[in-house]
Amino acid sequence: MKIIKSKKESFHQATAITIGTFDGVHIGHQKIISRLINTAKKQGLDAVILTFFPHPRMVLQKDTSIKLINTLNEKAEILENLGLDILYIKEFTQEFSRLTAEDFVSKILVNQLNVKKIIIGYDHHFGRNRTANIDDLIAFGEQYNFEVEEITAQEINDVSVSSTKIRQALLQGDIKTANSYLGYHFMLNGSVVKGKGLGHTIGFPTANIQIDETYKLIPKHGVYVVSSIINNKTYYGMMNIGVNPTVSNDIKQSIEVHFFNFNNSIYGNALTIKLLHRLRDEIKFESVDALKEQLKNDEISSKLYLENNEPK
Structure with a gap:
């Protein structure tokens, strides 16, 4: 083309x-x-x-x-x-x-x-x-x-589909409706940049995604099941969009992905993140231990979703 x-x-x-x-x-x-x-x-x-x-x-x-x-x-x-x-x-x-x-x-x-x-x-x-x-x-x-x-x-x-309806669905976190209207998975494209490294300290290292286009719609804050192709292989994971209220006082939005069974350094890589499913809202927990426990549950929920919905 x-x-x-x-x-x-x-x-x-x-x-x-x-x-x-x-x-x-x-x-x-x-x-x-x-x-x-x-x-x-x-x-x-x-x-x-x-x-x-x-x-x-x-x-x-x-x-x-x-x-x-x-x-x-x-x-x-x-x-x-x-x-x-x-x-x-x-x-x-x-x-x-x-x-x-x-x-x-x-x-x-x-x-x-x-x-x-x-x-x-x-x-x-x-x-x-x-x-x-x-x-x-x-x-x-x-x-x-x-x-x-x-x-x-x-x-x-x-x-009976419109771009306006899809935008509204994404802003409400209704990724299921948005994807069904799009006919493909909604995606975020960005580069992996260095974050604060907080994920490493609690056992859930993340890739921080920076999106350069300020006009790109970012869905509602929360935790999503995602996939991405890295070095020609598909990896699955869970992504948080939000401000990390349990471990940070920063009000700046971040987009962080924890990939399952992946330990390589990918700083500087350009990634396409496909949003497959929404798990929950972003929550401020009483302690870091409570956050870690929830992340373990999120991982279980993510893998259960993938097992039942993604091609083997």
């Missing part, structure tokens, strides 16, 4: 396109993307997703509090695995938001992306102040020689 961020690059091969932020690339998105890819193959076109970054709300509403399910790299990896040909990431700016609908169609879709087919939802709006709709797009298609395939309300409603 090719990733394009250039403002100037034009496509020589004719394209089939769908447009959107596609945060989470959930099962509803996947239905549209599958249709796009299959249509493109049949018609000898490149399958292209036109997406935007930063998220329009960050620019138009100055909403820096919005957190996204995927980082750009995560989104790209998921789309590549689905078989997409090209991911075109358009920088979303105030200037871009002021483009008229016809300028967007003629300058971006036609002249730059060489569009011959657009697959889009019935409720799609675009152009300055989002005043143009699907009917306008169909009219532009007749004018500029491209076809518009409309995804009906019924087709979209058949999959």
Whole structure:
């Protein structure tokens, strides 16, 4: 899959396109993307997703509090695995938001992306102040020689999933619902950095995960069963998201993973942590001994979950 961020690059091969932020690339998105890819193959076109970054709300509403399910790299990896040909990431700016609908169609879709087919939802709006709709797009298609395939309300409603619902589920710690809507395990990508070493002192050494993208959504504080691939081998473990209230007065959030049957040093490694199941809330215990006892119980619960739910 090719990733394009250039403002100037034009496509020589004719394209089939769908447009959107596609945060989470959930099962509803996947239905549209599958249709796009299959249509493109049949018609000898490149399958292209036109997406935007930063998220329009960050620019138009100055909403820096919005957190996204995927980082750009995560989104790209998921789309590549689905078989997409090209991911075109358009920088979303105030200037871009002021483009008229016809300028967007003629300058971006036609002249730059060489569009011959657009697959889009019935409720799609675009152009300055989002005043143009699907009917306008169909009219532009007749004018500029491209076809518009409309995804009906019924087709979209058949999959009652949205990025907003997934964000809410993650913030509530409902990883089961989030994963079922995503069609894959929610993931955190980060690098392993040195922590305070408190885990070693109580028999549960942890890898401290640092996530660089401040816009990445972090689920509700608590303890989760997780997996990660390290040196081409899958390891399972339990992860705490929170502030370690029993052993620390620090209010800064940390993400720490204790891997089972793993003793290697992985400082500096980039890891993808997949969240499989949520065990419990983060709790402040009366003593370190009480915390150690709970961690032993968490490990038993984690392994029991893995035994019953993960492929052998």
